[in-house]
Amino acid sequence: MTSTLDLAADGALTVSVRGVTHRYPGADGRALLALDGVDLDVRAGEFVSIVGPSGCGKSTLLRLVAGLIASQAGGIEVLGGTPGDAQRAHALGLVAQEPGLLPWRDVAANVRLPLDVTRTPDGARVNALLEQVGIADFAGYRPGALSGGMRQRVALARALVHRPRLLLMDEPFGALDELSREAMRVELLRIWEQERIAVLFVTHSVAEAVLLSDRVVVMSGRPGRVRAVIDVPLPRPRGEAQESSAAFIETAAAVRAALRAGDDGGAA
Amino acid sequence: MNGPAAEFSMPRSSWAAAVLPPVVALTAILALWEVYVRVRDVKDYLLPPPSAVFRALWDDPDRFASAAATSLTAALGGLVLASGIAFGLAVLAAHSRVLERAIYPPALLVKVTPIVALYPLLAIWFGFGIGPKVAIAALITFFPMLVNAIVGLRSVDPQALDAMRVLAASRWEIFRRLRFPSSLPYVFAALRISVPLSLVGAVVAEFLSGSSGMGQLILIANGAFDTASLFGAVFVLAALGVSLTALVGYVEGRVLDWHVSAGA
Ligand SMILES: Nc1ncnc2c1ncn2[C@@H]1O[C@H](COP(=O)(O)OP(=O)(O)OP(=O)(O)O)[C@@H](O)[C@H]1O
Ligand SMILES: [Mg+2]
Numbered sequence: 001m002t003s004t005l006d007l008a009a010d011g012a013l014t015v016s017v018r019g020v021t022h023r024y025p026g027a028d029g030r031a032l033l034a035l036d037g038v039d040l041d042v043r044a045g046e047f048v049s050i051v052g053p054s055g056c057g058k059s060t061l062l063r064l065v066a067g068l069i070a071s072q073a074g075g076i077e078v079l080g081g082t083p084g085d086a087q088r089a090h091a092l093g094l095v096a097q098e099p100g101l102l103p104w105r106d107v108a109a110n111v112r113l114p115l116d117v118t119r120t121p122d123g124a125r126v127n128a129l130l131e132q133v134g135i136a137d138f139a140g141y142r143p144g145a146l147s148g149g150m151r152q153r154v155a156l157a158r159a160l161v162h163r164p165r166l167l168l169m170d171e172p173f174g175a176l177d178e179l180s181r182e183a184m185r186v187e188l189l190r191i192w193e194q195e196r197i198a199v200l201f202v203t204h205s206v207a208e209a210v211l212l213s214d215r216v217v218v219m220s221g222r223p224g225r226v227r228a229v230i231d232v233p234l235p236r237p238r239g240e241a242q243e244s245s246a247a248f249i250e251t252a253a254a255v256r257a258a259l260r261a262g263d264d265g266g267a268a
Numbered sequence: 269m270n271g272p273a274a275e276f277s278m279p280r281s282s283w284a285a286a287v288l289p290p291v292v293a294l295t296a297i298l299a300l301w302e303v304y305v306r307v308r309d310v311k312d313y314l315l316p317p318p319s320a321v322f323r324a325l326w327d328d329p330d331r332f333a334s335a336a337a338t339s340l341t342a343a344l345g346g347l348v349l350a351s352g353i354a355f356g357l358a359v360l361a362a363h364s365r366v367l368e369r370a371i372y373p374p375a376l377l378v379k380v381t382p383i384v385a386l387y388p389l390l391a392i393w394f395g396f397g398i399g400p401k402v403a404i405a406a407l408i409t410f411f412p413m414l415v416n417a418i419v420g421l422r423s424v425d426p427q428a429l430d431a432m433r434v435l436a437a438s439r440w441e442i443f444r445r446l447r448f449p450s451s452l453p454y455v456f457a458a459l460r461i462s463v464p465l466s467l468v469g470a471v472v473a474e475f476l477s478g479s480s481g482m483g484q485l486i487l488i489a490n491g492a493f494d495t496a497s498l499f500g501a502v503f504v505l506a507a508l509g510v511s512l513t514a515l516v517g518y519v520e521g522r523v524l525d526w527h528v529s530a531g532a
Contacts, residue, residue, distance in 0.1 A: 068433055084436070102425075104449050114435050117432060168434075
């Protein structure tokens with residue numbers, strides 16, 4: 001854990017988003033302003049969450065950082081280069097709300113996919129990750145035979161297998177039941193502490209954001225703007241037990257207040 | 269009482285449940301047909317009894333076998349040719365909307381044109397041998413494969429695609445690891461449609477050319493009022509269609525054991 005903190009402390013920026021504005025072509029011919037002048041930093045090894053109302057552009061922001069959509073205005077740097085450079089350096093891992101597994105591959109082969117694509121076979125790494133996310137017993141199963149929670153574990157292992165330096169997660173536990181969600185949070189914390197990589201994490205759950213993150217970025221509704229960035233002062237390693245600590249409750253209250261600030265027309 | 273036991277015996281009984289009804293129904297139809305023809309004393313040239321049809325097949329199996337081989341070669345030749353070209357074009361179309369818009373109208377033209385009308389032209393171009401038969405079978409099976417393959421190659425799971433794109437995976441990597449396997453259920457659906465169509469194409473071409481194969485055999489039998497042989501040819505063609513479709517189904521089951529349709 002101390003090394004995680006060291007990495008965070010050295011201040012190197014894994015993600016730097018500056019004044020990013022993004023428009024989609026709207027149905028009625030007018031452009032839809034999805035993001036408006038967004039700034040965002042993720043330092044090396046840091047866990048940053050984004051919360052905000054539905055449709056505020058969280059996924060858009062994440063996909064811009066991932067290089068999955070082309071940026072229109074403003075600057076996006078990932079690991080000192082463009083998102084495309086980060087892709088080519090195999091420095092990115094992605095977990096979305098749906099696992100997106102290949103149904104014809106078994107669990108182990110799904111986890112191996114990034115190594116196949118990048119032609120860097122590493123059977124030991126695959127096995128270690130299967131162990132880490134707790135699905136080693138199902139290595140030979142096809143995704144169709146797994147529960148939703150288990151599929152999402154496979155997706156997480158796949159996103160990590162090539163040792164990315166930035167993990168991008170878009171409501172990764174959004175489709176899971178509450179119990180699986182809680183289990184996955186704890187697993188993610190454990191894995192993050194082992195892998196020591198930067199995480200950019202989109203969620204609708206304030207409690208999830210506070211429990212996991214070093215900082216929580218609160219966005220406002222359309223057009224998406226950053227309304228507040230809230231530091232989470234909870235010590236690491238973290239666990240569910242901390243949800244009843246005063247610091248947790250205070251921080252969660254601050255995040256909720258920032259989320260609500262727009263409702264009555266005020267800006268934080 | 270013994271519910272679980274009944275459940276465990278499911279696979280075997282469901283296999284029997286799948287095979288028995290059609291066999292029983294088919295046997296019943298043949299039996300009724302036989303009885304009807306004998307009781308009403310129907311003339312052989314109008315409707316021979318099944319026993320006469322089987323006797324015709326039995327008396328000269330080589331005639332039917334060689335005609336069937338000729339037709340089958342033309343049908344499968346056309347099918348393979350058309351499926352290969354259609355899949356290749358579908359790969360291009362799936363990667364570019366512009367190419368898709370260029371490929372679709374001529375393909376649609378091929379689809380809506382009554383292919384049979386092209387026969388004289390095809391005969392001029394390809395002679396009177398296997399050429400025009402292959403061409404007709406190919407033209408008739410081209411469109412189902414093209415359309416299905418384009419849809420299939422596009423039907424990739426967007427999350428899986430994203431997972432590959434963040435690794436800067438090349439088009440080729442995405443094609444072979446994602447697009448191609450995703451397209452297979454659609455390719456097999458196309459084959460189920462086009463396999464029987466290819467037989468239709470070959471036999472129709474043989475009707476028109478009268479040169480060889482099952483089509484010619486039927487024409488000759490017809491001219492000789494040999495209705496039993498005519499029915500024999502129909503039986504053989506039906507058996508070919510059923511066997512080829514079953515073969516496609518079998519290969520599909522092996523290749524697509526991961527697909528949701530496999531469990532059904
Ligand atoms: N491909 C697209 N084309 C047009 N508009 C889009 C597209 N993707 C997103 N939008 C619009 O941009 C806005 C932001 O979408 P985005 O998916 O980034 O929001 P979000 O914060 O992730 O929402 P949610 O919390 O519901 O996932 C929405 O109004 C959405 O309708
Ligand atoms: Mg979203």
